[in-house]
Amino acid sequence: MDKKFVKELEIAAAKVRIGIIEGVHSAKAGHPGGSLSCADLLTYLYLHRLHVDPADPKMPTRDRMVLSKGHAAPALYAALALRGFFPMEEMKTLRKIDSRMQGHPDSLKIPGVDASTGSLGQGISAACGMALSGKISCDSYKVYTILGDGELQEGEVWEAAMFAAHYQLDNLVAVVDNNGMQIDGKVSEVMSPYPIDRKFEAFGWHVININGHDFNEMEKAFNEAETVMQKPTVIIMRTVKGKGVSYMEDALEWHGKAPNDEQYEIAMKELTAHLAELER
C-alpha cells in the first residue's frame, strides 16, 4: 500500500476510535479495551478490504463479516458508520433503550451487520455456514470473522475450526485479536490458549502472524490468504488492548467499563490530537 493510503486508513482508524469512546461514554457501559484493539482491523476491512455497499446492505454478492467477539460492537458500529451505513452520530445512542445500536451486534436491527453475535464461540460457526453456502452455490464472496483470544477457550471455536478445514473453506478468513487479556485477567493466566498458531495449524489451517496495528502487514496477510487453496486461513494479530487511549492501553480494568466524564475528556483530547496530527 502506498504511504498516502496508509495515512488515510490511519485517519479513518482515529475516527473509529473516537466513535468507540463517544459510544461507550454515552452508554456508560460497554467494552472499550477489546474494541480499541481491533479498531485498526475493522477500519481496514470496512474501508478497504470488504466488498460491501452501504446503499444495499443485503447485497447477495457482498463479503460477509462476522464479529464473533461481539462485545467489540462499538468498533464494528463505528467502522460501519464511517463506511456510510448510518450516521456516526448514532454512536451516541449506543445501548440506549430506543436505539437500534444494541449492546451486541444485531443482524435484524443494524444495517451492515451480517450475524447476531455476542455469545462467544458462535460467530465462527455462522461464518463457516456462510462460507459453506458460498462453496455450494459457487459464489465468489469471502467470509471474514474476528475472534477474541479469550474466546478461543470456547469449545465451539474448535468444532468450527475442524469443520472449516474438513470442508476446505478457503473462502473463510478468521482473525484472532490477540490482545492478551480477558475479563478475569491475562489469557495466559486465566486459561491459556497458547500456542494459538500451532493449534490452528494442527487443525489444518493456514496460519499467518502479524502486528494488528500495522496496515501494511494486514494488507500482506489478507492478500496471502486469497492465494491459499483448499484451506481456511487464520490471521493471528498481536494487538494492544485499549490501543490509542493512553490509560486504557494494556490495562485490564478497561475490558468492560466506560470512562467517566473526566476520563472521557482525557481520551477525546488524546484521540483528537492524534487525528489532527495525522490530518496536518
Next chain:
Amino acid sequence: MANKATREGYGDGLCALAEVRPDLIVLDADLSAATKTCIFQKAYPEKHFNCGIAESNMMGVAAGLASTGKLVFASSFAMFAAGRAFEIVRNSIAYPKLNVKIGATHAGISVGEDGATHQCCEDIALMRAIPGMTVINPADYVEAKAAVLAMAEYEGPTYLRFGRLAVPIYNDEATYKFEVGKGITVRDGDDISIFATGLMVAEAMEAGQILADEGINARVVNIHTIKPIDRDVIVKAAKETKAIVTVEEHSTIGGLGSAVCDVVLEEFPTTVVKLGIEDAFGHSGAAKDLLREYGLCAENIVNVVKSVLKK
C-alpha cells in the same frame, strides 16, 4: 395398520421437500443412519453435510447457511439438538429469526434401551420457551413426512420432533394435509377431552375406542403443533366437555400439558390432568415396557379418564 417410525417420515419428507426446494441443505451430526437423513444423503449426496459429533457448531453452521438464503435442516437426537445446542439455537438461530429447521429424532423415553442420557423429555419445554420458535411433534409417519414437506412454505425457526419407535400409521398419505398450528379432532365426544401429541396420539385413539365401548364418549385431539398452539380447539373442549386429559411422551413440566393449561387458565378454567413423565429421568428398557411403566399407554389413559370423571 402398518407400523413405521416418524423419523422415517423425516428422511422421506426431506427427499420430497428437495423436489420443491432445490435450495435445501441437510446437516447431520454423525447420526445419519439413526435420524434417517441417510435416506436424503443417498438421493442428494451433494446437499447433505456431516458435521461430525459437534452439535453446537452444526447449529451455528445452519444459521450461517440460512442467513445466505438456504433452507436448512439440522439433524440430531433431541437430547443434543435441543439440549446440548440450546444456547446456539436460541442466540444464533432464533434471535436473528433465521429459517433453520431442526430435525430432532429419538425424542422421549421411547428411545428405550439407551437409557436416561439419551431419553430427552425436556425438549418441548426448552424449545417452546424460545421466542418465535415453532414446535411440531408429528403423530405418525404420514404426518411426519407431511410436516417436513409443509416447511417448504413455512418461514422461521422450527423444531420438529420425531420418535425412534415404529408406531401405527393411521393417516392416509393420499389425502392428509399438514397445517401448522391446527389441532386435529380425531374422535369426537362430549364427556371428556384427551389432548395428545406425537406417539401418544395412537394410544389416545385406542383409549378413545375402549372408553366408547364402555359408554364414555371421549373427544381425542391430536396437537401436532405445540407452538403456536391451536387455542380454539382447546377452548372449545374446555367449554363442551367435562375435563381435559393431556398425554405426552415428555415431562409434565413445560410440555403439551403446560401449554394446554396456559390457554385454559386464560380463557375458560377447567380441570386439566397432565399425563407424562413426572419430574423423573428414565432408564433402560424396551420402549413398550417403559411407556407402560410411565403410564403412557391406552390402558392407563382409560383409567385416568375414568378417575377424572368420577371426581
